[in-house]
Amino acid sequence: MRIYLLIAAIAGGVTWLVTPLIRHVAIEIGAVGEVRARDVHTIPTPRMGGLGMLIGFTVATIIASRLPFLAGLFEDNYQMWVILAGGIMISLLGMADDLWDLDWMLKLAGQLLISVFVAWGGLQIISLPLGDSLVTASPSLSMAITAFLIVASINAVNFVDGLDGLASGIVAIGGIAFAAYSYMIARSSPSYASLATMIDVMMVGVCVGFILHNWHPAKLFMGDSGSMLLGYLITCASIVMTGRLDPASIHTSIYLPVFMPILLPILVLFLPVLDMCLAIVRRLAKGQSPMHPDRMHLHHRMLRIGHSVRGAVLILWGWAALIAFGSLTILFFRARYVALGMLIAVVLLTAATMYPYLRHRIPEIRAENLISEAARQQAKHVSGEALEAAMGEDARETPKQSAEKTQEEFSDEKHQTQVS
CATH class of the missing domain: 1.20.5 (Single alpha-helices involved in coiled-coils or other helix-helix interfaces)
Known part of the structure; x- marks a missing residue:
């Protein structure tokens, strides 16, 4: 555990240190977003903060490869290096969008190509739940499912990135839940070293390091270079856990652990995925493009009923934590206790959500x-x-x-x- 905390601290510290430099670079090269009708901020703010996250993640990865405890994860296969290469490519695509506002179809095509490359490099959903067992999927089907999950998560995080600290906080909460789950699973193996846990803690570190500069009022936005990177990493971490589940070691029915590798991205990213689905349905119903911008996202609705920016972010963090940790604790505790705790949390969060409106x-x-x-x-x-x-x-x-x-x-x- 101490090694993981060290890696997280390195990723967060490097991100925190380089982000001010990235801000100056963004201003110099013109990566400053104009205030649009759908934006919440009122003054032009530099984007491209995802570059600082990428640097923090890369430095932490290189250091982790030199640590004896984690070195075996890099020697056995090249999966982590493939994930890092994909992260660099997805961040570069996001930086291009931050600079030149790419067409959504071009951006989607780039995301799909990068996802296929990563799946071809070995990061795949190799097993599918069928009945009460896991069935090995064909290579082409595995690549297709993996690419779909990565692209969906990338855009889900991108959709929810509308308030200072919102996207990075939700991903950090999901990363903590992932890290706890993958660490518990890894403890049943001969070596406690877990690639999924390492990716999770580094992702949490870069999120925390960036939030220190992105808390309202933000000095810098992560831009697509950051939101796309976070969506990519959190899905990669969940896919890495596929095949490491041992239903006999988990105190519940076999069905939930079997489905968990595919459900994890959806459960942890429930709010971003929900926001994305609602936006797509809403825009298609109006005859608009699925990527057409509007002011009807969840965070816009929170502001409309009377929440401040910080209040809306904290409450949405609370909902994300409830769904993420609630969906995982049911694997380790009795369902009635989890249901009772979640019910109490739902009542409290509902009261906090509706309080400004009712007031x-x-x-x-x-x-x-x-x-x-x-x-x-x-x-x-x-x-x-x-x-x-x-x-x-x-x-x-x-x-x-x-x-x-x-x-x-x-x-x-x-x-x-x-x-x-």
Whole structure:
């Protein structure tokens, strides 16, 4: 565990140190995003912070390859070097988008090519759940599933990157959950060294190092070079764990551990994946491109109901932690205890999520009710005055007018009698 903490500290420290330099480079080369209609920030801010993350991850990888405890992970195969090469390529693609705003189809094609390259290099979903067992998939099917998962995760993190510290915090939370899970699995092996755990802790380190510069108000955005890198790394870490699951060592039904290698990216990245799916459906329903920008993402909705930027980020972190850790703790604890804990957490997070809306909406509802009641009282008062005016029309005659009217009536009766 101490080795992993050391690697995480190295990745975070290097990222924290080089990020200010990357900021100056981004300003010099013009990688400064203009304020768009969908943006939350109000002043132009440099992008390309993902380059600092890539440097931190690369340095930590090189140092890890020299440590005796982790050296075997690099000697047995070249999988980690393939992952690093893919990370460099995906970051370069993101940097190109940060500089020149690439067309979404071109960017998607680049993501797909890089994902296929990484799958061809050996990072694949080699087993698929079928019934109560794992079935080895064909090489072509394994490459296709792996590429799809990587591209989906890359874009999910990219979609959720809309507030300062949001994407890096969610990925860090997912990385911690992944690291804990993969470390527990690795403890049943002869060597505690785990490639998945190493990738996770380095990813968490670069996220924490970057958040120190990206917390609201952010000095630098990660840009696509960062969001795409994080989505890529968290999926690579989950795919590496495929084939290392031992259902007999986990206190639950066999079905959940069997599906876990494929479910992990979705469970840990539930909020980004949900946001991405909602955005795609929403845009297609309007006849727009799936990549058409708008202000209807989850973080935009949080701001609309009254949350501050920091408050929205912290609450979304809380939801991400609930889903990530809740989905993993069920593998190690009794389901009823996990369900009870998650229910309590859901109630608390729901209250925190809706509090600004209710705080402003309840007084508004009371004011609307008072206005409606006053309008009803006024209408009732006006109707009463009109009725009184109609009924009291004769009562407003003077005594003289009444006497004259009586005399006229008496004269008419006398005249009719004489005629008779």
